[in-house]
Amino acid sequence: MSLYQLAHDGDADELLTKLWESDSSAVRARAAELLGEIGTEEDAELIRGVVEAAREDDSEEVRAAAIDALDEL
Structure with a gap:
């Protein structure tokens, strides 16, 4: 499932998993955003x-990206 779809569905748990576990820094950054x-x-x-x-x-x-995300919260 795409990061956009996870966000659209409000699946914060799966986005956190992507943030912590993805090998791709681009995926981790987008998950944080x-x-x-x-x-x-x-x-x-x-x-x-x-x-x-x-x-x-x-x-x-x-x-x-994580710092920016914290600023948005």
């Missing part, structure tokens, strides 16, 4: 996952 669009500030697990990506991902692109 979409989480920022569909998430809410009340979703503690989502926030923890995005913060972890912002702090620990090897890719600067993913870290930047």
Whole structure:
């Protein structure tokens, strides 16, 4: 299933899985962006996952996307 479809369906859990586990930095970055669009500030697990990506991902692109996502929440 595409990242867009996951976001359209509101499947934050699967987007978090993509953010944490994808081998592609582009997929991880887009998953972070979409989480920022569909998430809410009340979703503690989502926030923890995005913060972890912002702090620990090897890719600067993913870290930047995660920071932007947190700003949107």
